[in-house]
Amino acid sequence: MSSLSSLALFSGMTAADSAAIIAAGHRRMLPKGEPLFLHGAPLTTCYLLLDGAVRQCRQTPDGKEITLGLAGAGNLLAATHLFDAVDSYQWSAYAEKPSEVVAFPIPRFKQLLVAHPALALNILAALSQQAHLSAVDAEHRITLSAAQRLACSLLRICTLHRLNPQHFALPYSKSTLASTLGMEGETFSRSLKKLASLGVHVRGSQVEIRDPHALECYVCGHCSIADDCTTLASLHAGACSAKP
């Protein structure tokens, strides 16, 4: 990794400290599609994702799969289990792209938490933010249509990856994105169609959002947390705007 210090997990820490923490784990490459851990397996290790992407999911007894979320570089995986009183993984994690992780035995990582209070605080902040996001997500599933959720997701992708909404490539396959949004591939495809009238044009993985503001009106006017939406805030701040 070029810069560990850019990871939120290490914010407010010295380069020496973050390097020492990384050194306490084992680096490992994970080919695409490989599991990092499996639902129900004994809980031994938590992982810091340095590069790539990991999909976390769960299966019901009757065979349906639910995608819980997609983790990117800088995310800590199975972090909630540090404070949980469980002894097995509560879901599975698979590499969505070839990924690089650092594996920490959980007891070892707990020692690190004690030794580095800033690390513990960063993790708490991340967990809290994540809880926030999943609450927003749950609400979206109730109040928004599939097309609106898709639109929200497109905007979020732009801000998160610092992409230019006027022209960018989807960072994941459409079916992966669909499952992240909790919808079927067919619905995803049809929803994209609906957004065409709002100036969203798609060819393959290339996306063009003619008027991000129009999309925003289409979505955020129905969202109860629009006031505190980080995506919205950075859109307005021009974090991913093309026009200089």
Place this chain on the structure above:
Amino acid sequence: MSSLSSLALFSGMTAADSAAIIAAGHRRMLPKGEPLFLHGAPLTTCYLLLDGAVRQCRQTPDGKEITLGLAGAGNLLAATHLFDAVDSYQWSAYAEKPSEVVAFPIPRFKQLLVAHPALALNILAALSQQAHLSAVDAEHRITLSAAQRLACSLLRICTLHRLNPQHFALPYSKSTLASTLGMEGETFSRSLKKLASLGVHVRGSQVEIRDPHALECYVCGHCSIADDCTTLASLHAGACSAKP
């Protein structure tokens, strides 16, 4: 309150310590229907619910209300905001029944956290558990039908309130329960009908679950976290079984 020590928040602490914590806040009675705090208001206070029930909810700009959850005695309200970096409440809270709360100014409460590490750990455990529950809930909304979610909720009510499934009274109005489950009153009513064929009989607020095990099969066979379901575990342990 008869016994503070029975609250999960104070588990592992001396009676003197928990009394001292309580003494740091202001006790207050809240009549039914009154707001405890409102979405968007400046974040000043967190609350410990000693008795009664509080419904937490949010409104979308176009007027829909989403119930986030129902808190009972022993719950800490706005606790996530202790670790969040927000300065206003992210949702509203209203007394569902006449309730008794202890109000803590947030800076004061943070001091208490430092002074009583056990308190901080209990709160973390509660937050973690709550995150877990809301994840389960989100999944249920995707994978289960309204009738199945209702059945799950009935079983959970029995275990949580230590009620006898063969004969108990609903602790909240049907419309409140419906909104907790994220469904309309009409759907709730119709779903109750569907459960009749599984031995669930309702007259007014009196419920009779002839065969809890049958209900369990109806629900949990489709749930990906059935293995680790606390409701299920206590059902099997006979925590609320009538037969001695």
Place this chain on the structure above:
DNA sequence: CGGATCTTTGATCACAGTCAAAAAGCGTGG
């Protein structure tokens, strides 16, 4: 070029939301 996977399109269906109206509870006051 050929085979595999991913995506789109079409047709159909089931579920829960909506609107409207009837029925059941419930507390109040005569």
Place this chain on the structure above:
DNA sequence: CCACGCTTTTTGACTGTGATCAAAGATCCG
């Protein structure tokens, strides 16, 4: 004890959305 008005719950008819199944197009990669 009953009649009254109010709220909550139930029932009915209808609608919209997204899931499902099936098949046709794209796209990718050897």
